[in-house]
Every structure is written in C-alpha cells, then in structure tokens.
Amino acid sequence: MTVALVLVSHSALLAQGAVELAGQMAPDVPLLPAAGTLDGGLGTSLDIVTGAVERALVEADGVVVLADLGSAVLTVESALEIEDAWSGRVVLADAPFVEGAVAAAVAAQQGGALDAVQAAAQEAGGTFAASAPAAPAPPVAAEPGEATADGVVTEHVTVRNPLGLHARPAAQLARAIADLGVPVSVGGVDGSSVLQLLALGATGGKELEVSARGAGAREAVRAVVGLIDGGFGEA
Amino acid sequence: MTLDAAWARRWAAQAAATVAAAKDDLTELDRQIGDGDHGHNLDRGFRAVVAKLDATPAAADETVGAVLKLVATTLMSTVGGAAGPLYGTAFLRAAKVTDREELDAPAVVALLEAAVEGITARGHATTGEKTMVDAWQPAAEAAAGADGATTLAVLEAAAAAADAGATATIPLVATKGRASYLGERSAGHEDPGARSTALLLAAAVAAAEEP
Secondary structure, three states: OOEEEEEEEOOHHHHHHHHHHHHHHOOOOOEEEEEOOOOOOOOOOHHHHHHHHHHHHHHOOEEEEEEOOHHHHHHHHHHHHHOHHHOOOEEEOOOOHHHHHHHHHHHHHOOOOHHHHHHHHHHHHHHHHOOOOOOOOOOOOOOOOOEOOOOEEEEEEEOOOOOOOOHHHHHHHHHHHHHHOOOEEEOOEEOOOHHHHHHOOOOOOOEEEEEEEOOOHHHHHHHHHHHHHHHHHOO | OOEEHHHHHHHHHHHHHHHHHHHHHHHHHHHHHOOOOHHHHHHHHHHHHHHHHHOOOOOOOOOHHHHHHHHHHHHHHHOOOOHHHHHHHHHHHHHHOOOOOEEOHHHHHHHHHHHHHHHHHHHOOOOOOOOOHHHHHHHHHHHHHOEOEOHHHHHHHHHHHHHHHHHOOOOOOOOOOHHHHHHHHHOOOOOHHHHHHHHHHHHHHHHHHOO
C-alpha cells in the first residue's frame, strides 16, 4: 500500500512550505497542499480539500491528512463525513502540522501502511515535547564492533556534517536504518525515527554511540557507522 | 404557505440578504471577542450559495434536502473560517432528514434537531459555552415544544428562541472557540455565531411568509 499526504492549512504559503520540508525527506511520497480559500485568502475550503484528496487517491492507495488550526480540522472532518467512498482509505491525523507532516512523510517513504503513517504523525507531538531521549542506550561493548555476552554490538562514530544531523541527513539515516530491518540505536534513540534523531541535536563533531542486538547486528552497526562517517555528501 | 424546495431556496436568498445587511454588525461583534471576520466570511459564503442555486435549476421533484445539501457544501467551501464547516454540517445533517418535497411541523422539528446534532458533533460544544449552540439548542427545543402547532408557528417559535438565546450569550464567559482565549473578558459581548444563527432562523420565517 502506498500512502500520500494532504496538508491542509489556512495559508497557502504555510502548506507549500510544509510540502517542501517534508518532501526533502521523502522524495517518493506524493505530498499535496490544500490551503487557503477559493479566492486566495486565509482559510480552508471543502472544495480545495476534497480536490486534493481525490488527486492524492489517484497517486496512492491511502491518504493521511494533516490540518493546522481548529477550523481546518473541522473542514477535513466535514469532507470525511460527506465522502463515503473514502472510508478506510483517507484518515485525519491528530498531530502537530509541521512535525506530523515530516514524521508521516518519512514513515510513508519507508513503506508504512495507512495506520502506521497516521500513528507516526500522531506520535510526532510527543517526540519534541520530551527534552531528553527516551530510550536508554544498550550497554557499551568491551571493544568497538565486538558483541557482548548478550549479543549487543556497539561502535562510536563522530558526526562529520558541519551543521550536524539536520533534517536531510537525519531523514536519510532514518530511511537507511528502516531498510536494514534490524533495530539500530543511535545516540540512545530509535535510529529509524527521524524526529528522535533530530531531537538528539547532534551537532558537527559530536560523538554518537551506534548499537544493535542479535542477528545481523554487526553488519547493521557497520553500515550505520559508515553512513554517518561518510557525512551524507556534506562533509 | 408550503415549506417545500422553493421555500428552502427563498430561505437561502433571505439569509443572504439578511447577512449582507448585518455583516458589519456581525464582524464588529466578532472583532470584540474573536478574530473579526464572521460577518464578511458569512456574507461571502451566502453570496456563493445564491450564485450556486441560481446556477442549479430546480428539478420538478426537487426536495428540501437537495437544496439544503447544496447550501451545506457551498458554505463549507466558501466561508473560510470555522463557521463554514459548522453551519455546513448543520445544513448537511438537516438535509439528511428532509429528503422530501414538503415539510410538515414534525419535519421542521426534525430539521432543527438534526442541525443542532450536527453542530454539537462537529464543534464539540454544548450550551452555556457562548457559541452558536446557545441559539440553536433553544430553537430546536422551542420547535419541539410547539409541536402540534402549524408549521409556520413551529418555525416562528424556533426563531424567537434563537433570538432570545443569542441575547442570553451576552453575560456568558466563553469556553469554546476563539473567544475563549479572552476568558473573563469575553463576558459583556454577544456571541456573533449565536447572533447569526438567530438571523438565519428569522430568514427561514420570512421565507415562509413570502407569498
């Protein structure tokens, strides 16, 4: 199942900007703005929202909709009430507009199903609310790249990008880790979550611990270390 | 006097005229406790409704519900602010229970009750929060209480109750919508959505009294 996003805002500029930002991290996901009134003012319009969702359904099997302020949410809910044919294919995410769009776009890029993409958006609010990384890092291995008794492989790597793990490299890293199929922890957080990676605030020169556990852990850690050490084409 | 699709079309036209005349007053009410666009947003919406109805010739067997659904989707598409989906949902739910060529008194009660249900479901508001629900809810209750009277009397009872309900929002402190940002300072001002609701229901009466 492929999932597209429709971003509903009062402002055409705001929706366009969110599309641009999320698109940088999810180049293959259809992202459609649906913003402003029919005469180009601030507000939301059923016609504009319905049109964007219909176009998104041509390009994808499912659509996750994000909305910015109260009446944008009401307009999307109205559209969902009217369009019976969308049932099961179009859902509204109860999520912050920008963070939710980014998280949903990356989840859709990773091939997530409709409910997974919606959940990614909805979890986005909590990610930035927490000031500290949630998951504790696995225990440090005795030697770099060596597995400990409980099968944890850990290496350390320095962020080479001058601007640190900002949006584009974070998204690239999260996608690569999701593709590995092995859970990899970076700096103590889930490496497949772009928002958790961004919340690390890993600036250039910072050392990060990369670890994984079990089958394929060694190869996964090496691959991730290689990516970070490679500087994502910016170092 | 027959409450048929032609009445529903006259209602929309009357509402457009009333809103156009009151748009500055509504916007002034909204400027005091909201974001100051209610009158102009509704005016834009009802102008579009009239244009849409003019462009949609009435079928011989047109139902009241068909007209109300057109009103609903047009308001949702053109008002811009929260009043669009709120009034739109009211007319949409009303349309679902009026898919017939003529309304009797119980059907008018059903129309108003469906509208209230739609607004409260969409806006998650209840009475006493200084919103349009404070006009819609007493209107539906007054209509239900007048059941057994003529259809015109039922409509008139609803419009009178909506008017009283709007006035009664003046001392209330808003707890829903943009006005709730003002907290205690929202008291002393009439809610613009409750006032526009009273105007819409007065327009329904005027449309029924037209020959």
